[in-house]
Amino acid sequence: MIKIENLEKNYSKEVKIGPIDLEIPKGGFTSIIGPNGAGKSTTLLMVGRLLDKDGGNIFIEENNIDTTKTDLLAKKIAILRQENHFVTKLTVRQLVGFGRFPYSKGRINTEDEEIISKYIDFLGLKELENRYLDELSGGxxxxVYVAMVLAQETDYVLLDEPLNNLDIRRSQEMLNHLYKITREFKKTIVTVLHDINFAAKYSDYILCMKEGQVIKFGKPEEVMRKEVLSEIFDTDIEIINGPHGPVAIY
Structure with a gap:
Protein backbone atom coordinates (compact mmCIF):
# COMPACT_ATOMS: atom_id res chain seq x y z
CA MET A 1 0.00 0.00 0.00
CA ILE A 2 1.07 3.58 -0.72
CA LYS A 3 -0.13 5.85 2.05
CA ILE A 4 -0.10 9.62 1.64
CA GLU A 5 -0.72 11.88 4.63
CA ASN A 6 -1.26 15.64 4.40
CA LEU A 7 1.03 15.91 1.36
CA GLU A 8 1.73 19.43 0.10
CA LYS A 9 3.80 21.18 -2.55
CA ASN A 10 3.68 24.97 -2.59
CA TYR A 11 4.78 26.95 -5.62
CA SER A 12 3.00 30.19 -4.67
CA LYS A 13 -0.09 31.33 -2.78
CA GLU A 14 -2.14 30.66 -5.87
CA VAL A 15 -0.43 27.46 -7.08
CA LYS A 16 -0.13 24.52 -4.71
CA ILE A 17 -0.69 20.79 -4.47
CA GLY A 18 -2.64 19.38 -1.57
CA PRO A 19 -3.09 18.76 1.19
CA ILE A 20 -3.59 15.21 -0.05
CA ASP A 21 -4.60 12.24 2.09
CA LEU A 22 -4.85 8.99 0.17
CA GLU A 23 -4.27 5.25 0.31
CA ILE A 24 -3.50 3.37 -2.90
CA PRO A 25 -4.00 -0.37 -2.39
CA LYS A 26 -1.24 -2.83 -3.11
CA GLY A 27 -1.75 -4.79 -6.32
CA GLY A 28 -3.42 -3.84 -9.55
CA PHE A 29 -3.41 -0.85 -11.85
CA THR A 30 -4.14 2.69 -10.66
CA SER A 31 -4.46 5.59 -13.10
CA ILE A 32 -4.21 9.28 -12.25
CA ILE A 33 -6.35 11.49 -14.48
CA GLY A 34 -7.25 15.17 -14.59
CA PRO A 35 -6.79 18.33 -16.67
CA ASN A 36 -3.42 19.90 -17.40
CA GLY A 37 -1.99 21.54 -14.30
CA ALA A 38 -3.99 19.34 -11.93
CA GLY A 39 -0.87 18.15 -10.12
CA LYS A 40 -0.83 14.58 -11.44
CA SER A 41 2.85 14.35 -12.36
CA THR A 42 3.93 16.47 -9.40
CA THR A 43 2.19 14.10 -7.00
CA LEU A 44 3.69 11.04 -8.69
CA LEU A 45 7.19 12.52 -8.59
CA MET A 46 6.87 13.31 -4.88
CA VAL A 47 5.82 9.72 -4.17
CA GLY A 48 8.82 8.55 -6.19
CA ARG A 49 11.10 10.91 -4.23
CA LEU A 50 12.20 12.70 -7.40
CA LEU A 51 10.64 15.96 -6.22
CA ASP A 52 10.86 17.47 -2.76
CA LYS A 53 7.60 17.96 -0.91
CA ASP A 54 6.81 20.87 1.39
CA GLY A 55 4.81 18.92 3.94
CA GLY A 56 3.28 15.61 4.86
CA ASN A 57 4.38 12.01 4.80
CA ILE A 58 4.51 9.25 2.20
CA PHE A 59 4.79 5.59 3.11
CA ILE A 60 5.59 2.68 0.80
CA GLU A 61 4.14 -0.05 2.97
CA GLU A 62 5.88 0.55 6.33
CA ASN A 63 8.70 2.63 4.81
CA ASN A 64 8.60 6.40 5.23
CA ILE A 65 10.34 7.72 2.09
CA ASP A 66 11.99 10.51 4.10
CA THR A 67 13.83 8.17 6.42
CA THR A 68 14.28 5.03 4.30
CA LYS A 69 17.74 4.56 2.81
CA THR A 70 17.89 5.07 -0.95
CA ASP A 71 19.24 1.56 -1.58
CA LEU A 72 16.31 -0.04 0.23
CA LEU A 73 13.72 2.25 -1.34
CA ALA A 74 15.09 1.48 -4.82
CA LYS A 75 14.18 -2.16 -4.19
CA LYS A 76 10.63 -1.18 -3.23
CA ILE A 77 9.61 1.41 -5.80
CA ALA A 78 10.68 2.36 -9.34
CA ILE A 79 9.65 5.42 -11.32
CA LEU A 80 9.75 6.51 -14.94
CA ARG A 81 9.41 10.24 -15.51
CA GLN A 82 8.33 11.98 -18.72
CA GLU A 83 11.74 13.39 -19.61
CA ASN A 84 14.52 10.86 -19.96
CA HIS A 85 18.05 11.84 -20.94
CA PHE A 86 20.34 8.91 -21.60
CA VAL A 87 23.49 8.61 -23.66
CA THR A 88 22.27 7.66 -27.12
CA LYS A 89 25.23 5.35 -27.69
CA LEU A 90 23.80 2.83 -25.29
CA THR A 91 22.21 -0.32 -26.62
CA VAL A 92 18.72 -1.39 -25.64
CA ARG A 93 20.12 -4.18 -23.50
CA GLN A 94 22.59 -1.87 -21.76
CA LEU A 95 19.86 0.61 -20.87
CA VAL A 96 17.48 -2.06 -19.56
CA GLY A 97 20.43 -3.28 -17.49
CA PHE A 98 20.49 0.05 -15.65
CA GLY A 99 17.35 -1.17 -13.87
CA ARG A 100 19.46 -3.77 -12.09
CA PHE A 101 21.79 -1.20 -10.51
CA PRO A 102 20.22 -1.32 -6.98
CA TYR A 103 21.21 -4.97 -6.89
CA SER A 104 24.26 -5.27 -9.14
CA LYS A 105 25.99 -1.93 -8.42
CA GLY A 106 27.14 -2.10 -12.02
CA ARG A 107 28.39 -5.68 -11.87
CA ILE A 108 25.80 -7.63 -13.85
CA ASN A 109 25.62 -11.32 -12.95
CA THR A 110 23.75 -14.28 -14.46
CA GLU A 111 20.58 -13.60 -12.46
CA ASP A 112 20.60 -9.98 -13.61
CA GLU A 113 20.99 -11.07 -17.24
CA GLU A 114 18.00 -13.39 -16.90
CA ILE A 115 15.85 -10.59 -15.49
CA ILE A 116 16.97 -8.18 -18.24
CA SER A 117 16.08 -10.78 -20.88
CA LYS A 118 12.70 -11.40 -19.24
CA TYR A 119 11.55 -7.81 -19.67
CA ILE A 120 13.16 -7.36 -23.08
CA ASP A 121 11.17 -10.37 -24.25
CA PHE A 122 8.01 -9.29 -22.43
CA LEU A 123 7.96 -5.92 -24.16
CA GLY A 124 8.83 -7.33 -27.59
CA LEU A 125 12.32 -5.81 -27.75
CA LYS A 126 14.35 -8.94 -28.51
CA GLU A 127 15.07 -7.95 -32.12
CA LEU A 128 16.17 -4.49 -30.97
CA GLU A 129 18.32 -5.38 -27.96
CA ASN A 130 21.66 -4.71 -29.67
CA ARG A 131 20.58 -1.50 -31.38
CA TYR A 132 21.49 1.93 -30.05
CA LEU A 133 18.87 4.28 -28.61
CA ASP A 134 19.40 6.85 -31.36
CA GLU A 135 18.48 4.20 -33.91
CA LEU A 136 15.02 3.72 -32.41
CA SER A 137 11.72 5.50 -32.93
CA GLY A 138 10.20 7.46 -30.06
CA GLY A 139 7.73 4.69 -29.39
CA VAL A 144 12.85 0.40 -23.59
CA TYR A 145 12.45 2.91 -20.75
CA VAL A 146 9.52 0.92 -19.35
CA ALA A 147 11.54 -2.31 -19.60
CA MET A 148 14.38 -0.62 -17.68
CA VAL A 149 12.03 0.38 -14.86
CA LEU A 150 10.46 -3.08 -14.73
CA ALA A 151 13.90 -4.69 -14.56
CA GLN A 152 14.32 -2.97 -11.21
CA GLU A 153 11.99 -5.72 -9.95
CA THR A 154 10.15 -3.57 -7.41
CA ASP A 155 6.66 -4.26 -6.06
CA TYR A 156 5.61 -0.69 -6.94
CA VAL A 157 6.08 0.91 -10.35
CA LEU A 158 5.28 4.59 -11.02
CA LEU A 159 4.95 5.71 -14.64
CA ASP A 160 4.52 9.34 -15.66
CA GLU A 161 2.66 9.34 -18.98
CA PRO A 162 4.07 6.06 -20.36
CA LEU A 163 2.06 6.53 -23.57
CA ASN A 164 4.20 9.48 -24.70
CA ASN A 165 5.25 9.10 -28.35
CA LEU A 166 2.90 6.15 -28.86
CA ASP A 167 0.07 6.01 -31.41
CA ILE A 168 -3.28 4.45 -30.52
CA ARG A 169 -2.28 0.89 -31.44
CA ARG A 170 1.02 1.07 -29.57
CA SER A 171 -0.72 2.71 -26.62
CA GLN A 172 -3.12 -0.21 -26.38
CA GLU A 173 -0.24 -2.66 -26.66
CA MET A 174 1.64 -0.87 -23.87
CA LEU A 175 -1.39 -0.85 -21.60
CA ASN A 176 -2.02 -4.52 -22.30
CA HIS A 177 1.58 -5.22 -21.27
CA LEU A 178 1.28 -3.14 -18.10
CA TYR A 179 -2.03 -4.73 -17.14
CA LYS A 180 -0.54 -8.20 -17.61
CA ILE A 181 2.39 -7.21 -15.40
CA THR A 182 0.02 -6.45 -12.52
CA ARG A 183 -1.47 -9.92 -12.91
CA GLU A 184 1.44 -12.15 -13.92
CA PHE A 185 4.17 -10.49 -11.85
CA LYS A 186 1.92 -9.19 -9.04
CA LYS A 187 3.13 -5.61 -9.42
CA THR A 188 1.38 -2.44 -8.29
CA ILE A 189 1.40 0.08 -11.14
CA VAL A 190 0.44 3.74 -10.68
CA THR A 191 0.46 5.79 -13.86
CA VAL A 192 -0.53 9.20 -15.14
CA LEU A 193 -2.83 8.91 -18.16
CA HIS A 194 -4.49 11.56 -20.29
CA ASP A 195 -7.04 9.32 -21.96
CA ILE A 196 -10.07 8.80 -19.72
CA ASN A 197 -11.27 5.77 -21.64
CA PHE A 198 -7.92 4.02 -21.49
CA ALA A 199 -7.98 4.61 -17.73
CA ALA A 200 -11.48 3.17 -17.46
CA LYS A 201 -10.65 0.08 -19.50
CA TYR A 202 -7.40 -0.93 -17.80
CA SER A 203 -7.55 0.43 -14.26
CA ASP A 204 -8.53 -1.24 -11.03
CA TYR A 205 -8.65 2.22 -9.44
CA ILE A 206 -8.74 5.77 -10.80
CA LEU A 207 -7.47 8.84 -8.97
CA CYS A 208 -9.03 12.08 -10.21
CA MET A 209 -7.22 15.35 -9.57
CA LYS A 210 -8.03 18.99 -10.21
CA GLU A 211 -6.18 22.14 -9.12
CA GLY A 212 -3.87 20.17 -6.84
CA GLN A 213 -6.65 18.35 -5.03
CA VAL A 214 -7.97 14.80 -5.04
CA ILE A 215 -11.54 15.03 -6.29
CA LYS A 216 -12.36 11.33 -6.46
CA PHE A 217 -10.66 8.00 -5.88
CA GLY A 218 -12.41 4.76 -6.64
CA LYS A 219 -13.09 1.94 -9.03
CA PRO A 220 -13.76 2.83 -12.69
CA GLU A 221 -17.52 2.42 -12.32
CA GLU A 222 -17.48 4.91 -9.44
CA VAL A 223 -15.48 7.48 -11.42
CA MET A 224 -16.96 7.08 -14.90
CA ARG A 225 -20.03 9.17 -14.19
CA LYS A 226 -21.21 12.25 -15.98
CA GLU A 227 -21.32 14.43 -12.86
CA VAL A 228 -17.82 13.38 -11.70
CA LEU A 229 -15.98 13.80 -15.00
CA SER A 230 -17.84 16.96 -16.03
CA GLU A 231 -16.77 18.61 -12.76
CA ILE A 232 -13.15 17.53 -13.09
CA PHE A 233 -12.70 18.62 -16.71
CA ASP A 234 -15.04 21.64 -16.67
CA THR A 235 -16.88 20.45 -19.75
CA ASP A 236 -19.97 18.43 -20.51
CA ILE A 237 -19.02 14.74 -20.68
CA GLU A 238 -21.51 12.02 -21.52
CA ILE A 239 -21.12 8.40 -20.45
CA ILE A 240 -22.33 5.51 -22.57
CA ASN A 241 -22.13 1.76 -21.99
CA GLY A 242 -19.55 0.23 -24.33
CA PRO A 243 -18.65 -3.43 -24.88
CA HIS A 244 -15.89 -3.20 -22.23
CA GLY A 245 -17.69 -0.94 -19.78
CA PRO A 246 -18.47 2.79 -19.51
CA VAL A 247 -17.07 5.10 -22.19
CA ALA A 248 -16.72 8.89 -21.93
CA ILE A 249 -17.86 10.99 -24.91
CA TYR A 250 -16.37 14.48 -24.95
Missing part, protein backbone atom coordinates in the same frame (compact mmCIF):
# COMPACT_ATOMS: atom_id res chain seq x y z
CA UNK A 140 10.44 2.03 -29.33
CA UNK A 141 12.50 4.08 -26.89
CA UNK A 142 9.48 4.44 -24.64
CA UNK A 143 9.14 0.66 -24.46
Missing amino acids: QRQR
Whole structure:
Protein backbone atom coordinates (compact mmCIF):
# COMPACT_ATOMS: atom_id res chain seq x y z
CA MET A 1 0.00 0.00 0.00
CA ILE A 2 1.07 3.58 -0.72
CA LYS A 3 -0.13 5.85 2.05
CA ILE A 4 -0.10 9.62 1.64
CA GLU A 5 -0.72 11.88 4.63
CA ASN A 6 -1.26 15.64 4.40
CA LEU A 7 1.03 15.91 1.36
CA GLU A 8 1.73 19.43 0.10
CA LYS A 9 3.80 21.18 -2.55
CA ASN A 10 3.68 24.97 -2.59
CA TYR A 11 4.78 26.95 -5.62
CA SER A 12 3.00 30.19 -4.67
CA LYS A 13 -0.09 31.33 -2.78
CA GLU A 14 -2.14 30.66 -5.87
CA VAL A 15 -0.43 27.46 -7.08
CA LYS A 16 -0.13 24.52 -4.71
CA ILE A 17 -0.69 20.79 -4.47
CA GLY A 18 -2.64 19.38 -1.57
CA PRO A 19 -3.09 18.76 1.19
CA ILE A 20 -3.59 15.21 -0.05
CA ASP A 21 -4.60 12.24 2.09
CA LEU A 22 -4.85 8.99 0.17
CA GLU A 23 -4.27 5.25 0.31
CA ILE A 24 -3.50 3.37 -2.90
CA PRO A 25 -4.00 -0.37 -2.39
CA LYS A 26 -1.24 -2.83 -3.11
CA GLY A 27 -1.75 -4.79 -6.32
CA GLY A 28 -3.42 -3.84 -9.55
CA PHE A 29 -3.41 -0.85 -11.85
CA THR A 30 -4.14 2.69 -10.66
CA SER A 31 -4.46 5.59 -13.10
CA ILE A 32 -4.21 9.28 -12.25
CA ILE A 33 -6.35 11.49 -14.48
CA GLY A 34 -7.25 15.17 -14.59
CA PRO A 35 -6.79 18.33 -16.67
CA ASN A 36 -3.42 19.90 -17.40
CA GLY A 37 -1.99 21.54 -14.30
CA ALA A 38 -3.99 19.34 -11.93
CA GLY A 39 -0.87 18.15 -10.12
CA LYS A 40 -0.83 14.58 -11.44
CA SER A 41 2.85 14.35 -12.36
CA THR A 42 3.93 16.47 -9.40
CA THR A 43 2.19 14.10 -7.00
CA LEU A 44 3.69 11.04 -8.69
CA LEU A 45 7.19 12.52 -8.59
CA MET A 46 6.87 13.31 -4.88
CA VAL A 47 5.82 9.72 -4.17
CA GLY A 48 8.82 8.55 -6.19
CA ARG A 49 11.10 10.91 -4.23
CA LEU A 50 12.20 12.70 -7.40
CA LEU A 51 10.64 15.96 -6.22
CA ASP A 52 10.86 17.47 -2.76
CA LYS A 53 7.60 17.96 -0.91
CA ASP A 54 6.81 20.87 1.39
CA GLY A 55 4.81 18.92 3.94
CA GLY A 56 3.28 15.61 4.86
CA ASN A 57 4.38 12.01 4.80
CA ILE A 58 4.51 9.25 2.20
CA PHE A 59 4.79 5.59 3.11
CA ILE A 60 5.59 2.68 0.80
CA GLU A 61 4.14 -0.05 2.97
CA GLU A 62 5.88 0.55 6.33
CA ASN A 63 8.70 2.63 4.81
CA ASN A 64 8.60 6.40 5.23
CA ILE A 65 10.34 7.72 2.09
CA ASP A 66 11.99 10.51 4.10
CA THR A 67 13.83 8.17 6.42
CA THR A 68 14.28 5.03 4.30
CA LYS A 69 17.74 4.56 2.81
CA THR A 70 17.89 5.07 -0.95
CA ASP A 71 19.24 1.56 -1.58
CA LEU A 72 16.31 -0.04 0.23
CA LEU A 73 13.72 2.25 -1.34
CA ALA A 74 15.09 1.48 -4.82
CA LYS A 75 14.18 -2.16 -4.19
CA LYS A 76 10.63 -1.18 -3.23
CA ILE A 77 9.61 1.41 -5.80
CA ALA A 78 10.68 2.36 -9.34
CA ILE A 79 9.65 5.42 -11.32
CA LEU A 80 9.75 6.51 -14.94
CA ARG A 81 9.41 10.24 -15.51
CA GLN A 82 8.33 11.98 -18.72
CA GLU A 83 11.74 13.39 -19.61
CA ASN A 84 14.52 10.86 -19.96
CA HIS A 85 18.05 11.84 -20.94
CA PHE A 86 20.34 8.91 -21.60
CA VAL A 87 23.49 8.61 -23.66
CA THR A 88 22.27 7.66 -27.12
CA LYS A 89 25.23 5.35 -27.69
CA LEU A 90 23.80 2.83 -25.29
CA THR A 91 22.21 -0.32 -26.62
CA VAL A 92 18.72 -1.39 -25.64
CA ARG A 93 20.12 -4.18 -23.50
CA GLN A 94 22.59 -1.87 -21.76
CA LEU A 95 19.86 0.61 -20.87
CA VAL A 96 17.48 -2.06 -19.56
CA GLY A 97 20.43 -3.28 -17.49
CA PHE A 98 20.49 0.05 -15.65
CA GLY A 99 17.35 -1.17 -13.87
CA ARG A 100 19.46 -3.77 -12.09
CA PHE A 101 21.79 -1.20 -10.51
CA PRO A 102 20.22 -1.32 -6.98
CA TYR A 103 21.21 -4.97 -6.89
CA SER A 104 24.26 -5.27 -9.14
CA LYS A 105 25.99 -1.93 -8.42
CA GLY A 106 27.14 -2.10 -12.02
CA ARG A 107 28.39 -5.68 -11.87
CA ILE A 108 25.80 -7.63 -13.85
CA ASN A 109 25.62 -11.32 -12.95
CA THR A 110 23.75 -14.28 -14.46
CA GLU A 111 20.58 -13.60 -12.46
CA ASP A 112 20.60 -9.98 -13.61
CA GLU A 113 20.99 -11.07 -17.24
CA GLU A 114 18.00 -13.39 -16.90
CA ILE A 115 15.85 -10.59 -15.49
CA ILE A 116 16.97 -8.18 -18.24
CA SER A 117 16.08 -10.78 -20.88
CA LYS A 118 12.70 -11.40 -19.24
CA TYR A 119 11.55 -7.81 -19.67
CA ILE A 120 13.16 -7.36 -23.08
CA ASP A 121 11.17 -10.37 -24.25
CA PHE A 122 8.01 -9.29 -22.43
CA LEU A 123 7.96 -5.92 -24.16
CA GLY A 124 8.83 -7.33 -27.59
CA LEU A 125 12.32 -5.81 -27.75
CA LYS A 126 14.35 -8.94 -28.51
CA GLU A 127 15.07 -7.95 -32.12
CA LEU A 128 16.17 -4.49 -30.97
CA GLU A 129 18.32 -5.38 -27.96
CA ASN A 130 21.66 -4.71 -29.67
CA ARG A 131 20.58 -1.50 -31.38
CA TYR A 132 21.49 1.93 -30.05
CA LEU A 133 18.87 4.28 -28.61
CA ASP A 134 19.40 6.85 -31.36
CA GLU A 135 18.48 4.20 -33.91
CA LEU A 136 15.02 3.72 -32.41
CA SER A 137 11.72 5.50 -32.93
CA GLY A 138 10.20 7.46 -30.06
CA GLY A 139 7.73 4.69 -29.39
CA GLN A 140 10.44 2.03 -29.33
CA ARG A 141 12.50 4.08 -26.89
CA GLN A 142 9.48 4.44 -24.64
CA ARG A 143 9.14 0.66 -24.46
CA VAL A 144 12.85 0.40 -23.59
CA TYR A 145 12.45 2.91 -20.75
CA VAL A 146 9.52 0.92 -19.35
CA ALA A 147 11.54 -2.31 -19.60
CA MET A 148 14.38 -0.62 -17.68
CA VAL A 149 12.03 0.38 -14.86
CA LEU A 150 10.46 -3.08 -14.73
CA ALA A 151 13.90 -4.69 -14.56
CA GLN A 152 14.32 -2.97 -11.21
CA GLU A 153 11.99 -5.72 -9.95
CA THR A 154 10.15 -3.57 -7.41
CA ASP A 155 6.66 -4.26 -6.06
CA TYR A 156 5.61 -0.69 -6.94
CA VAL A 157 6.08 0.91 -10.35
CA LEU A 158 5.28 4.59 -11.02
CA LEU A 159 4.95 5.71 -14.64
CA ASP A 160 4.52 9.34 -15.66
CA GLU A 161 2.66 9.34 -18.98
CA PRO A 162 4.07 6.06 -20.36
CA LEU A 163 2.06 6.53 -23.57
CA ASN A 164 4.20 9.48 -24.70
CA ASN A 165 5.25 9.10 -28.35
CA LEU A 166 2.90 6.15 -28.86
CA ASP A 167 0.07 6.01 -31.41
CA ILE A 168 -3.28 4.45 -30.52
CA ARG A 169 -2.28 0.89 -31.44
CA ARG A 170 1.02 1.07 -29.57
CA SER A 171 -0.72 2.71 -26.62
CA GLN A 172 -3.12 -0.21 -26.38
CA GLU A 173 -0.24 -2.66 -26.66
CA MET A 174 1.64 -0.87 -23.87
CA LEU A 175 -1.39 -0.85 -21.60
CA ASN A 176 -2.02 -4.52 -22.30
CA HIS A 177 1.58 -5.22 -21.27
CA LEU A 178 1.28 -3.14 -18.10
CA TYR A 179 -2.03 -4.73 -17.14
CA LYS A 180 -0.54 -8.20 -17.61
CA ILE A 181 2.39 -7.21 -15.40
CA THR A 182 0.02 -6.45 -12.52
CA ARG A 183 -1.47 -9.92 -12.91
CA GLU A 184 1.44 -12.15 -13.92
CA PHE A 185 4.17 -10.49 -11.85
CA LYS A 186 1.92 -9.19 -9.04
CA LYS A 187 3.13 -5.61 -9.42
CA THR A 188 1.38 -2.44 -8.29
CA ILE A 189 1.40 0.08 -11.14
CA VAL A 190 0.44 3.74 -10.68
CA THR A 191 0.46 5.79 -13.86
CA VAL A 192 -0.53 9.20 -15.14
CA LEU A 193 -2.83 8.91 -18.16
CA HIS A 194 -4.49 11.56 -20.29
CA ASP A 195 -7.04 9.32 -21.96
CA ILE A 196 -10.07 8.80 -19.72
CA ASN A 197 -11.27 5.77 -21.64
CA PHE A 198 -7.92 4.02 -21.49
CA ALA A 199 -7.98 4.61 -17.73
CA ALA A 200 -11.48 3.17 -17.46
CA LYS A 201 -10.65 0.08 -19.50
CA TYR A 202 -7.40 -0.93 -17.80
CA SER A 203 -7.55 0.43 -14.26
CA ASP A 204 -8.53 -1.24 -11.03
CA TYR A 205 -8.65 2.22 -9.44
CA ILE A 206 -8.74 5.77 -10.80
CA LEU A 207 -7.47 8.84 -8.97
CA CYS A 208 -9.03 12.08 -10.21
CA MET A 209 -7.22 15.35 -9.57
CA LYS A 210 -8.03 18.99 -10.21
CA GLU A 211 -6.18 22.14 -9.12
CA GLY A 212 -3.87 20.17 -6.84
CA GLN A 213 -6.65 18.35 -5.03
CA VAL A 214 -7.97 14.80 -5.04
CA ILE A 215 -11.54 15.03 -6.29
CA LYS A 216 -12.36 11.33 -6.46
CA PHE A 217 -10.66 8.00 -5.88
CA GLY A 218 -12.41 4.76 -6.64
CA LYS A 219 -13.09 1.94 -9.03
CA PRO A 220 -13.76 2.83 -12.69
CA GLU A 221 -17.52 2.42 -12.32
CA GLU A 222 -17.48 4.91 -9.44
CA VAL A 223 -15.48 7.48 -11.42
CA MET A 224 -16.96 7.08 -14.90
CA ARG A 225 -20.03 9.17 -14.19
CA LYS A 226 -21.21 12.25 -15.98
CA GLU A 227 -21.32 14.43 -12.86
CA VAL A 228 -17.82 13.38 -11.70
CA LEU A 229 -15.98 13.80 -15.00
CA SER A 230 -17.84 16.96 -16.03
CA GLU A 231 -16.77 18.61 -12.76
CA ILE A 232 -13.15 17.53 -13.09
CA PHE A 233 -12.70 18.62 -16.71
CA ASP A 234 -15.04 21.64 -16.67
CA THR A 235 -16.88 20.45 -19.75
CA ASP A 236 -19.97 18.43 -20.51
CA ILE A 237 -19.02 14.74 -20.68
CA GLU A 238 -21.51 12.02 -21.52
CA ILE A 239 -21.12 8.40 -20.45
CA ILE A 240 -22.33 5.51 -22.57
CA ASN A 241 -22.13 1.76 -21.99
CA GLY A 242 -19.55 0.23 -24.33
CA PRO A 243 -18.65 -3.43 -24.88
CA HIS A 244 -15.89 -3.20 -22.23
CA GLY A 245 -17.69 -0.94 -19.78
CA PRO A 246 -18.47 2.79 -19.51
CA VAL A 247 -17.07 5.10 -22.19
CA ALA A 248 -16.72 8.89 -21.93
CA ILE A 249 -17.86 10.99 -24.91
CA TYR A 250 -16.37 14.48 -24.95
